[in-house]
Amino acid sequence: MAYQLLQSNERSGNSSTEEYIVVLYPNTASEDSICANDLNSAHTDVGEQLLDDNTCYKYEVWISYEHPRLNDSDNLTMYNQWLNYSGPNNKENTRGCHLCVGSQNIGGRAESPNDGGAWNWSQDAILGWGSADYYKSLSVQEVFHTYINEANPTVQSMIPSNNEHDLGSVYSNYASTPMAAGYPSSQQSGTCSSSYSASTWTETLNTCERDGIKATSDAA
Numbered sequence: 163m164a165y166q167l168l169q170s171n172e173r174s175g176n177s178s179t180e181e182y183i184v185v186l187y188p189n190t191a192s193e194d195s196i197c198a199n200d201l202n203s204a205h206t207d208v209g210e211q212l213l214d215d216n217t218c219y220k221y222e223v224w225i226s227y228e229h230p231r232l233n234d235s236d237n238l239t240m241y242n243q244w245l246n247y248s249g250p251n252n253k254e255n256t257r258g259c260h261l262c263v264g265s266q267n268i269g270g271r272a273e274s275p276n277d278g279g280a281w282n283w284s285q286d287a288i289l290g291w292g293s294a295d296y297y298k299s300l301s302v303q304e305v306f307h308t309y310i311n312e313a314n315p316t317v318q319s320m321i322p323s324n325n326e327h328d329l330g331s332v333y334s335n336y337a338s339t340p341m342a343a344g345y346p347s348s349q350q351s352g353t354c355s356s357s358y359s360a361s362t363w364t365e366t367l368n369t370c371e372r373d374g375i376k377a378t379s380d381a382a
Contacts, residue, residue, distance in 0.1 A: 165224040165251060168198065169206045172220035173213050180281050180379045182212050182221040183258025184305055190229050193263045196291055197225055201263065204298040205305065207365045208340075217376040222258075226251060234264025234290065241271040241288045254284045259308040261301065267292040269344065270300050272307035274326055278382030280308040299363035302340035303330075309375055316377035320353040320370045328352030329370040337364040341371050 165185060184205045186197040202223050209221030228250055232243040244262045247253070253260045259272075259280045272287035279285050285308035289301050310317060312326045321328040330342025331354040338360035342349040349360055354370035367375075 165226050165256075168202045168223045168225050169209070170220065170222040171209065171213060173216075174219070176213065176216045176219040178216050178219045178379060180218045180382055181258075182209055182218045182309070183224070183280070184222070185224045185226060185253070185256065185258055185260045187226050187228065187230060187260065187262040189232055189234055189262055189264040191227075192265050193291065194227065197263055200294055200298055201261075201301050204301055204365050208302055208305075208367070211367050211372070212375065215372050215376055217372070217379045230262060232262060232264065234266045234268065234288075237268040237271050237288070237290070240264060240268065241286075244286050244288050253286075256284055257282065259285050259287055259305045261287045261289060261305060263289045263291060263301075266290045270304040272304040274307050274310060274312040276313055277311060278378065279311060280305075281379055281382035285309075295363045296343060299338065299340045299343040299365055302365050303327075303343050306341060306371070306375060309378060311378045311381070314374070314377050314381060317374045320374060321351075323351060325351070329354065329368075329374050331356040331368050331370070332358040332360045333364070333366075333368075334358060336361040337366075338362070339368045339371060340365060
């Protein structure tokens with residue numbers, strides 16, 4: 163079953179040579195609408211922000227309806243199964259972040275690369291699903307984990323405690339940015355720390371998130 167393109171855009175004037183690619187995999191048919199609508203919208207929003215920052219020259223959001231049917235009752239179990247899953251499209255050979263989305267409220271999981279990560283290679287992430295606003299923002303966090311190299315000097319300079327979530331913060335309207343979603347201590351740590359406590363969530367990136375992902379893209 164071939165991938166289907168949901169959304170894309172490019173800026174021919176951008177000097178970046180990188181592409182931000184997200185491939186969504188509803189775990190079963192129950193998550194089809196979540197991926198095609200909520201998460202497509204979230205990553206389209208982020209893609210436009212990355213174009214504005216010259217972090218990439220193009221973004222693409224794809225979907226595959228192959229329905230892996232992983233055990234999504236436990237975060238680590240689902241993640242390990244996803245790492246070992248190839249599927250009809252041999253996802254390990256397709257550059258970008260491959261995000262499998264289940265229906266259980268189990269949060270998300272991904273690993274930060276020690277190199278260009280999803281800018282250069284196939285990288286895996288998972289997401290459970292609960293309230294729309296929170297999980298849209300969390301989906302961006304999981305995808306960013308696969309794109310941001312925590313060891314990059316620019317990233318390191320913004321996270322003294324060596325915690326990638328510290329790139330996130332909370333705006334004055336109490337909306338947490340993606341990297342701090344679900345991490346209250348990180349909302350008040352790092353260069354972009356804030357004194358607010360989150361009561362809602364957003365896909366609007368702060369300066370540290372923008373600079374962190376751009377630094378990795380520039381070095382990829």
